[in-house]
Amino acid sequence: MKRLPRYSFGIGDRFAREGLNQLNALVAAEERFKVRFAPVWNKSNREHTIIGTEPKSTREEADAAVRRAGYEGEYFCDADHITLANVDRFIPYCDFFTLDVAEEIGSSGSREERYSGAIAKAGELYRHIVEARGGDDFATEISMDEVDEAQTPEDIRYILTRIAEEGIPVQTFAPKFTGRFNKGVDYVGDLAKFEREFEEDILALRWAVKELSLPDTLKLSVHSGSDKFSIYPVMGRILERHSQGIHIKTAGTTWLEEIVGLAASGGDSLALAKRIYACALERREELSAPYATVIDIDEGALPSAQEVETWNAERFARTLRHDEGDPMYNPSFRQLMHVSFKIAAEMGGKFTDALERNSAAIGAEIRANICDRHIARLFGAS
Template identity: 50%
Template sequence: MAEALKLPKYSIGTGDRFAHQAKAQLAAVMKAAEQGVDIAIVWNKSNREHMIIGTEPTQTREAADAAVKELGFKGQYFLDADHITLKTVDRFLAPCDFYTIDVAEEIGKPAAEADVEAFVAAHPELVGEVRIPRIAEPFKTDVAFVKGVANKFLAAVKDAGKIYRHILEAKGEGKFVAEVSMDETDLPQTPVELLIILAAIADEKIPIQTIAPKFTGRFNKGVDYVGDVPQFTKEFEEDLAAIDFAIKRYGLPDNLKLSVHSGSDKFSIYKAIHTAITKFDAGVHLKTAGTTWLEELIGLAEAGGEGLAIAKEVYAEAFAHAEELCKPYATVIDIDYAKLPSVEEVNGWTSEQYTSALRHDQSNPAYNSSFRQLLHVGFKVAAKMGDKYLKALEANEDVVAKNVTTNIYDRHIVPVFLGK
């Protein structure tokens, strides 16, 4: 019997919207291996992105497999059906082996009273003084508290169970990795709340290997973390402690680890993450690390000529359709429209001016986070260009690939996994 698929200690989620940068992304992970750090690469692309671009998950699989073969990569790699629900999962069943189960719509929906009562009855250890090793102070709970948390999250966990069993029926046991996303909620979960969620997941018999809780602060798309870093550090370490305890107490997979969603470019917290996973000897999944689509634009602009012209055209269209492009991402972007340069201004820019505004280098006074965020959600514009955009990528492959690899390795892998 084949060995069950197991996500390694360290993994990095990389999006590749146009399926052209798999080699460049993989090269970053291979550079880490040369430094003695093995990281599994997880290519992820959501149903929404496939719908916007007009692609199929099988194309992402083909690109990943081709990159692995061409570069002779011997490590582990996965394809993530990113943020799937029961309605969207079927098209991902054949090509994917990692499933981020999204239950956002169910979080906060009242659970069945009988389910809540049964949960509380089954878990007396969660009522009273709850001691989680490696957290100094015990947590004091009562029946009302546990019922309240169960009522908020139990319907979501039950929904995750339905999705997991649907995948299980199609794929078979041990043939895929399951993650449950619990970050679409109003407030960060406390360690004891996370413990309650993990107990419910264990009861539902979902062998999750990663979980994405809610953390304090803003995790906006493609820009740095905005929030209280010491508070994040405390939450992250306490979540690691809660997971370690839940593995032992509830028999969850021993490689269960935290997943940091919208983890890309959160430079302010990378040192805290590295310190914490080192201290706890824990793993981490850094999801959507390295905004590859933006590195493509940077590469095109850097190339000059037709590449720069296309980069300017993308901005002009994104600027003209800003409201429409931003709407689906409203909760994960903060654009100051007054700071967006005019189309006329950008059309007059040199390659260096364009890349300086877009590249995520906060030491550069020309860096513009609003410009960057608008272009981040503007991939729909490039999708509408079709072959024109893809041929530009291919014509400028060397400069684009260099930006993609450098971004993932230098700005993400090195601080999080190598601690430098």
């Protein structure tokens, strides 16, 4: 088992261009808060398939970023949301595996009927990876976040009991939390209820470490962690109360920081950002469809392409940047852009060249996003 440190942060980006900028943001956070978040580059099978990339490219991005930064801490590559059907292409390149058994969870019946089969599948998948790698030199996460119903603390105790029986050295567990985790915007739900559940989940994990001899590094993993600003101070408080760590997954919204950085740079880059928006507006049905359950776009709040054409760099950047205190910020605009990375992928080199040319401006946005808007809130500093 490769041990996970107390704090770890899932990064990664659609086009594999921001590894160094993201690593620099975590280093900036370490300097500011004296807490090291181990970088974990994650990219799901679904995302690789949509963009047309291979897991090898994530490993290369991570290694290159670490080399260029002269970073000496531990880092990981996460095969995110994998199943037996698609794990093989990740095995040589990853040292963190997120076993996704959400599909196998039964929708009714007793706890055993709902969860036992899913955990048996996780055991099968874990042993397959050990055999293929010739050892257990990796970290294991089990994820159940992509389901409709949140698991109760009693469910989690049962699930962890089954995980221990299967002999899986789980170090991060991603439950489905109460409330809505929409893409690219803040958490929507009952914060007091979230706080109670989060604390009870942590207590269930502590119980499992003690009573079931699961690894003492076991911690919660929060998926779709990007932009859920209001839960960060809550999580930070509880983690401190129980002296616990956490794994936070973000990644998808790095692409939005790329667009903010391009827009803020003006000139051709702003024109490119405007073109992507115009296409996104035209193709909004097609682009939104795969994300129907995790976005909430108010069509009436979307500006026309003609209007956006008249915007200057500042106007575009402020409309997109997630700053709730800014009257120009438009969450519908932001969510539509979030699902529109396919358009940039279709642009190919034209888009990625612009990313390279404007890497410094994009890096400033990524740093402000990861360090000042996310990690700072966990430590009550924002």
